[in-house]
Amino acid sequence: xxxxxxxIAVFAPILAPYNPKSGENVSISDIYQPPSxxxxxxxxDAGRDVLSNFMYGARVSLIVxxxxxxxxxxxxxxxxxxxxxxxxxIENTLMRFTDIMIVIPDLPLAVVLVxxxxxxxxxxxxxxxxxxxxxxxRLIRSxxxxxxERKFVLRAxxxxxxxxxxxxxxxxxxVLPLLVANxxxxxxxxxxxxxxxxxxxxxxPTTISWGQMxxxxxxxxxxxxxxxxxxxVPGLGIVWVVLGLTLLGHGLEQIFNPRLEWHHLSxxxxxxxxxxxxxxx
Amino acid sequence: xxxxKYLLNKIKWAVFALLFVLVLNFFLFRVLPGDxxxxxxxxxxxxxxxxxxxxxRFGLDKPVINCFVSLNPLKLGNCLINPLQTQFFxxxxxxxxxxxxISYQTNRPVGxxxxxxxxxxxxxxxxxxxxxxxxxxxLGLIAAWKSHTAIxxxxxxxxxxxxxxxTFWLGIVLLxxxxxxxGLPVVGKFSAGMSLQEGWxxxxxxxxxxxxxxxxxxxxxxxEYMLIMRSTVLEVLSEDYILTAKAKxxxxxxxxxxxxxxxxxxxxxxxxxxxxxxxxxxxxxxxSVFSWPGLGLAIFQAVNRRDYPVLQGAFLIxxxxxxxxxxxxxxxxxxxxxxxxxx
Numbered sequence: 001x002x003x004x005x006x007x008i009a010v011f012a013p014i015l016a017p018y019n020p021k022s023g024e025n026v027s028i029s030d031i032y033q034p035p036s037x038x039x040x041x042x043x044x045d046a047g048r049d050v051l052s053n054f055m056y057g058a059r060v061s062l063i064v065x066x067x068x069x070x071x072x073x074x075x076x077x078x079x080x081x082x083x084x085x086x087x088x089x090i091e092n093t094l095m096r097f098t099d100i101m102i103v104i105p106d107l108p109l110a111v112v113l114v115x116x117x118x119x120x121x122x123x124x125x126x127x128x129x130x131x132x133x134x135x136x137x138r139l140i141r142s143x144x145x146x147x148x149e150r151k152f153v154l155r156a157x158x159x160x161x162x163x164x165x166x167x168x169x170x171x172x173x174x175v176l177p178l179l180v181a182n183x184x185x186x187x188x189x190x191x192x193x194x195x196x197x198x199x200x201x202x203x204x205p206t207t208i209s210w211g212q213m214x215x216x217x218x219x220x221x222x223x224x225x226x227x228x229x230x231x232x233v234p235g236l237g238i239v240w241v242v243l244g245l246t247l248l249g250h251g252l253e254q255i256f257n258p259r260l261e262w263h264h265l266s267x268x269x270x271x272x273x274x275x276x277x278x279x280x281x
Numbered sequence: 282x283x284x285x286k287y288l289l290n291k292i293k294w295a296v297f298a299l300l301f302v303l304v305l306n307f308f309l310f311r312v313l314p315g316d317x318x319x320x321x322x323x324x325x326x327x328x329x330x331x332x333x334x335x336x337x338r339f340g341l342d343k344p345v346i347n348c349f350v351s352l353n354p355l356k357l358g359n360c361l362i363n364p365l366q367t368q369f370f371x372x373x374x375x376x377x378x379x380x381x382x383i384s385y386q387t388n389r390p391v392g393x394x395x396x397x398x399x400x401x402x403x404x405x406x407x408x409x410x411x412x413x414x415x416x417x418x419x420l421g422l423i424a425a426w427k428s429h430t431a432i433x434x435x436x437x438x439x440x441x442x443x444x445x446x447x448t449f450w451l452g453i454v455l456l457x458x459x460x461x462x463x464g465l466p467v468v469g470k471f472s473a474g475m476s477l478q479e480g481w482x483x484x485x486x487x488x489x490x491x492x493x494x495x496x497x498x499x500x501x502x503x504x505e506y507m508l509i510m511r512s513t514v515l516e517v518l519s520e521d522y523i524l525t526a527k528a529k530x531x532x533x534x535x536x537x538x539x540x541x542x543x544x545x546x547x548x549x550x551x552x553x554x555x556x557x558x559x560x561x562x563x564x565x566x567x568x569s570v571f572s573w574p575g576l577g578l579a580i581f582q583a584v585n586r587r588d589y590p591v592l593q594g595a596f597l598i599x600x601x602x603x604x605x606x607x608x609x610x611x612x613x614x615x616x617x618x619x620x621x622x623x624x
Contacts, residue, residue: 100298102555105603107562108580108596115584115592116309192447196566199449201584211447218453218570228457235450242445250441263518264527265426265536 006062053208054233060209061241064125064194069186071129076136076186077179083137084144085167095141102134107196114202121204124197128190136182140175147174181252188245195238210234287615295608302600306593307372381594385587391594395579399598402575406564408491409498414553417503421510422545426537428515436507443504448563452497452570459493494571501563502556509552513545520544547618554610557603 083094113127147153148171156166197203198211199218217230375382381391424436517523518541526536568577576595583591 096294096297099294100301102558103295103298103604103607104302104600105558105561107558107565108599111565111580111584112309112592112596115587116589188445192445195447196449196562199447199566200569200581214450214453231453231457235447235454238447238450239442239445242447243442246441246445263425263428263515264523265518265533 050213050230050233053213054210054237057208057210057213057234058237058241060121060204060207061191061194061211061238064121064128064209065187065191065241065245067125068128068132068190068194069183071126072132072186072190073136073179073183075130076133076182077140077175079133080137080140081144081167081171081175084141085148085163085171091141094137098134098137101131106131107193110193110197111200111202114197119197119202119204121207124194124202124204128193128197132186132190132193136179136186139182140179143175143178144171147171177256178253181249181256184245184252185249188242188249191238191242191245210237284615288612291608291611291615295604298604299601302597302604303373303376306597307369310589310593376597381597382590384591385589391590394591395576395594395598398574398576398579398595399602401573402564402568402577405491405494405498405567405573405575406560408495409502409563410553410560412495413499413502413506414549416499417506418510418542418546418549420503421507422514422537422542424507425511425514425518425541426533428511433511436511440504440507440511443500444508446501447566448497448501449566449570451500452494452567455493455497456570490571490573494567494573497567497570498563502560505556505559506549506552510545510549513548514541517541517544547614550610550614550617554607554614557606561599561603 079094083091110127117123195211198209199215203209203212213234379392384391420436424433427433526540565577568575569581580595
């Protein structure tokens with residue numbers, strides 16, 4: 001699912017039948033045209049081709065998703081690892097700060113921040129990035145705590161390794177898989193948040209994104225003129241990408257951090273088998 | 282004594298969070314570019330007198346805080362002035378009196394504008410949450426019990442899709458379908474003229490307007506609650522006391538309700554509390570789509586009109602409400618599970 005979207009986003013200029021930025025000759029009859037051979041997915045409120053906009057919009061969603069979640073995961077990873085590794089006062093301060101950040105509702109704060117700093121692509125990425133790290137920090141902290149207790153950390157310390165060396169060589173590689181799985185989920189959250197911000201009217205006016213397409217179609221009479229193509233297509237795009245990322249993220253998490261799937265009331269009881277597996281493996 | 286100490290500790294952190302939000306709100310309004318009060322002051326067409334008048338109206342003529350005239354760290358001012366005469370403390374004083382500033386758009390006090398909106402948002406969130414929590418607990422329990430069957434697979438698929446749906450888009454789709462095929466009202470809280478009616482008719486009209494927003498809200502929240510309930514119940518069901526209960530010869534219903542459900546409820550309380558931010562985000566989107574006159578709609582309109590005081594007031598009200606709700610949930614949790622007080 002993801003690969004298709006990424007391909008569409010990368011090759012948008014080749015694939016798209018129209019260039020969304022070029023000022024075409026638009027007449028009043030072009031507005032909200034239903035899908036036809038000329039415009040496969042119809043046209044929007046300004047007579048632009050929905051399919052082309054959709055392809056270019058995929059770029060913004062993915063760019064914001066990847067870069068914002070990169071910022072989030074970096075902040076969350078650093079805070080999580082240092083809180084888990086150093087413990088004591090550092091941990092207390094960092095985790096208390098995290099708790100405060102968790103309590104503050106993200107979206108209203110993001111709206112205020114983006115509105116005050118003027119919505120540009122960079123600002124949106126930055127705001128989503130600096131607000132989305134709390135979950136990662138908590139997860140990574142608990143993972144670091146369990147890795148820290150293992151024997152090889154003690155051994156490394158015994159032969160005189162410094163803190164930085166232990167974190168880089170022993171802790172980080174073991175936390176990494178979980179970090180990757182988590183970052184996939186963070187990307188999906190970032191994409192959802194970006195589309196929400198753009199729908200609320202906080203999109204970069206110089207680019208096209210899926211949320212912005214929905215904003216235009218919704219606020220400019222798309223519903224009353226029955227233009228389902230302009231409303232349905234960008235939304236399905238978001239669902240497609242987010243669902244793909246979520247499945248991938250949960251799948252990775254299941255591999256790196258397996259949870260129980262069988263229990264005493266299971267229709268096909270495998271509890272005993274599972275326990276054997278755990279013992280053997 | 283321990284209990285009292287625990288309570289005090291929780292309240293202390295809630296107050297810290299509150300102060301953090303307030304200070305953040307104060308500085309955001311003054312640091313970030315695009316502050317229209319200042320943009321207005323810089324307008325070259327204005328006379329010096331009217332510039333000063335705007336400064337006085339928004340309180341920008343006073344020093345920001347002791348030692349700092351403006352937020353430029355190089356331009357230090359007098360440190361010995363009365364701190365109560367600085368913007369920082371005037372802001373806090375105003376807040377204590379419920380003064381959230383004046384809307385740029387309507388020139389009315391923000392607090393007055395948003396007061397009624399909060400109640401409407403709470404009505405919407407309340408109904409949606411109750412339905413979503415009950416359904417989520419019930420379906421999650423079933424899905425965990427029947428894990429690895431078609432029922433479980435169906436429930437999982439539904440929750441993952443519901444989780445991936447952008448809330449506002451689901452709202453638009455339901456609005457489209459509901460208004461076209463079911464003839465449900467989709468805009469606002471009342472039909473025209475209904476706000477003047479009394480009693481049953483008015484209630485029925487509001488209820489009709491609530492159907493679609495509540496449905497949207499329920500679907501979005503349900504997915505997450507179901508997923509969490511399922512994994513919690515799965516964990517509980519593999520505990521040894523479940524095996525004991527089964528060995529005692531209790532029937533499945535008894536085990537599920539008396540043993541599994543009760544123990545799985547505790548984590549749900551935490552999750553629901555942690556989820557409040559997400560809930561608020563959902564409400565903002567749904568209100569924007571259905572024009573439900575709550576805080577979310579206020580935010581949506583304020584964004585489009587660049588009405589910053591309203592935006593900040595709405596953020597402040599939401600943040601304070603969420604912080605208090607969180608505190609309440611933690612206290613409830615400590616009451617339900619006295620073990621947490623010890624740790």
